[in-house]
Amino acid sequence: MIQEEGQMHRSHVWLAVLAALLLVPASATAGNYPPPSDPGSGTGKSHGKGQTLTVCKRGCDYKNIQKAIDAASGKDTIRVKKGTYRESVQIVGSRYDGLKLIGDPKHRDRVVLDGKSLKSGDAQNAVLLNNADDVTVRGFHAVHYKANCFFATNLQDYVLDQLEAERCGVYGVYAFNSKGGVMSNSEAYYNPDSGFYVGQTPPQKGRKKRTLVKNVSSWGNVLGFSGTNMRYTTITKSRWFNNGAGIVPNVLDSEKYYPPTGNVLSDNDVFWNNFNFYFGAPFKIPQQSAASIPYPIGIGILLFGSQNTVVENNRIFGNYLGGFAEVPAVQLSGNADPKKNEASILRNNTVRGNDFGGGNDLNGRDMLYDGSGSGNCFEGNTTRSPNLPANNGTFVACPGPNPNVTDPAVLPLALTIGLGDPKDPASFEKNWIKHPHPARKGVKPLEHYGG
Amino acid sequence: MRRNIAAAALALGALVLAPVGISQAVGAKQVKKIVKLGDNFFAPDSLKVPAGSKITWRWPKNPGDVHDVKLSSGPKGVKKFHSDFASSSYSFPKTLTKPGKYVVICTIHGEMSMTIRVTK
Numbered sequence: 001m002i003q004e005e006g007q008m009h010r011s012h013v014w015l016a017v018l019a020a021l022l023l024v025p026a027s028a029t030a031g032n033y034p035p036p037s038d039p040g041s042g043t044g045k046s047h048g049k050g051q052t053l054t055v056c057k058r059g060c061d062y063k064n065i066q067k068a069i070d071a072a073s074g075k076d077t078i079r080v081k082k083g084t085y086r087e088s089v090q091i092v093g094s095r096y097d098g099l100k101l102i103g104d105p106k107h108r109d110r111v112v113l114d115g116k117s118l119k120s121g122d123a124q125n126a127v128l129l130n131n132a133d134d135v136t137v138r139g140f141h142a143v144h145y146k147a148n149c150f151f152a153t154n155l156q157d158y159v160l161d162q163l164e165a166e167r168c169g170v171y172g173v174y175a176f177n178s179k180g181g182v183m184s185n186s187e188a189y190y191n192p193d194s195g196f197y198v199g200q201t202p203p204q205k206g207r208k209k210r211t212l213v214k215n216v217s218s219w220g221n222v223l224g225f226s227g228t229n230m231r232y233t234t235i236t237k238s239r240w241f242n243n244g245a246g247i248v249p250n251v252l253d254s255e256k257y258y259p260p261t262g263n264v265l266s267d268n269d270v271f272w273n274n275f276n277f278y279f280g281a282p283f284k285i286p287q288q289s290a291a292s293i294p295y296p297i298g299i300g301i302l303l304f305g306s307q308n309t310v311v312e313n314n315r316i317f318g319n320y321l322g323g324f325a326e327v328p329a330v331q332l333s334g335n336a337d338p339k340k341n342e343a344s345i346l347r348n349n350t351v352r353g354n355d356f357g358g359g360n361d362l363n364g365r366d367m368l369y370d371g372s373g374s375g376n377c378f379e380g381n382t383t384r385s386p387n388l389p390a391n392n393g394t395f396v397a398c399p400g401p402n403p404n405v406t407d408p409a410v411l412p413l414a415l416t417i418g419l420g421d422p423k424d425p426a427s428f429e430k431n432w433i434k435h436p437h438p439a440r441k442g443v444k445p446l447e448h449y450g451g
Numbered sequence: 452m453r454r455n456i457a458a459a460a461l462a463l464g465a466l467v468l469a470p471v472g473i474s475q476a477v478g479a480k481q482v483k484k485i486v487k488l489g490d491n492f493f494a495p496d497s498l499k500v501p502a503g504s505k506i507t508w509r510w511p512k513n514p515g516d517v518h519d520v521k522l523s524s525g526p527k528g529v530k531k532f533h534s535d536f537a538s539s540s541y542s543f544p545k546t547l548t549k550p551g552k553y554v555v556i557c558t559i560h561g562e563m564s565m566t567i568r569v570t571k
Contacts, residue, residue: 121535147517147538169514169538192514254491254560286514
């Protein structure tokens with residue numbers, strides 16, 4: 001499905017950040033973290049031929065997907081024929097290494113997982129992969145689950161392909177604590193956290209298993225993409241539009257393995273991320289906890305703390321607050337725990353070859369960077385709107401200096417213009433600089449749902 | 452004599468009623484507790500309950516982040532438990548029969564941890 005009319009959680013980290021920055025001395029959060037569950041060191045592909053099990057309403061091996069999975073092992077392929085399946089599918093444990101769960105890759109709308117009438121645990125996730133490596137899920141449309149549409153955790157080398165993730169309770173397509181994987185040829189919309197998410201990627205030594213996010217569309221979500229403590233991930237050739245914010249790698253100490261590092265955001269279209277969902281949304285807006293902060297609305301790419309990240313050759317346009325911003329994770333700045341403090345700092349990020357405001361579709365501001373950290377640099381970007389700072393003093397050529405040169409006026413101003421109060425939705429728009437969008441085939445701007 | 456009869460009657464009554472009385476006494480000690488999950492906390496994050504008490508972890512009605520409940524460590528021999536990964540409108544009950552210290556975590560959010568001390 002492609003969005004037709006202007007008709008998107010949290011991942012909140014902004015307002016109290018300013019308060020924290022201005023008022024509260026950061027302190028280490030005490031706590032004994034449980035040891036992370038290591039998804040493994042690599043089993044490789046599963047070999048040998050398995051059986052093919054079929055699922056459909058009549059005339060197949062099974063009428064129910066989970067029953068087919070219960071009967072399967074890792075070498076098997078489960079083919080699910082067209083229909084609507086009201087169940088939660090769980091693929092849990094190494095016995096399923098190498099399993100393929102295939103719906104209709106050419107017509108994913110024909111094989112639907114619908115959680116609307118389900119209760120309790122069955123209503124939470126359409127498809128859960130846990131501790132099963134090298135599993136493929138392809139050709140499904142999931143809708144109306146209370147937690148996630150497609151959720152992969154504690155594993156490696158997953159393939160999530162030709163999926164449609166609509167109106168789930170948190171994330172559309174969600175990978176957590178996993179090494180390597182592919183999210184491709186898929187679409188996510190109307191999810192109240194992010195359409196796509198890769199996070200808490202375990203650190204790896206030597207050659208890294210990378211995660212690839214390619215040829216996906218994400219729109220109408222709070223965030224198009226969220227990457228809390230995400231590592232070794234390439235996001236490319238995808239479209240991020242009509243979200244509250246487009247692509248947001250970020251640092252949170254509520255999850256392990258901070259900071260995000262080793263990521264590449266390349267050759268994406270990032271546009272019109274001005275969806276002010278606080279005015280209304282096709283989903284419940286998650287309640288704010290005391291520790292959560294709403295992200296700014298109207299921004300294309302936001303690095304909220306990042307290291308060794310490349311942002312290159314993207315087309316970024318029509319975002320009213322700004323096209324690109326690189327901000328330290330200020331809630332951890334000055335933290336007594338040196339690891340947390342270090343995680344807050346921007347280091348060795350490269351922003352190059354991006355086209356801002358092309359097609360006569362200007363951003364409110366093109367680039368924002370306070371000049372903090374070290375090794376951060378900018379080269380070959382085409383800009384058409386003012387940057388912050390306007391004198392471009394922080395946008396230094398590559399390789400970036402150690403340290404960069406901070407403009408102390410920028411960060412407080414950046415946090416101020418990004419601030420909003422969810423109880424006053426218009427407050428998120430008070431610092432927008434709006435420009436008319438030229439028409440774009442197949443897509444209409446989404447700023448206010450139903451408006 | 453009356454005292455003896457009375458004492459005998461009490462003793463007899465005690466004998467007859469003893470099993471019931473003991474059972475009732477144990478039942479009265481067991482409790483039911485609700486633990487709420489939020490972003491990112493258990494509330495309360497510590498409990499002390501008698502053996503046989505029922506703990507129910509309850510997710511909020513409105514969606515928050517995804518959390519689970521997993522027994523990270525418990526008394527020797529106790530069977531590990533792990534809930535679904537859930538966001539809202541879900542609860543996970545467990546009756547804890549073995550005395551000792553139970554540490555319960557959310558596997559997604561490292562800061563979410565709670566301790567339950569189960570007494571005899």
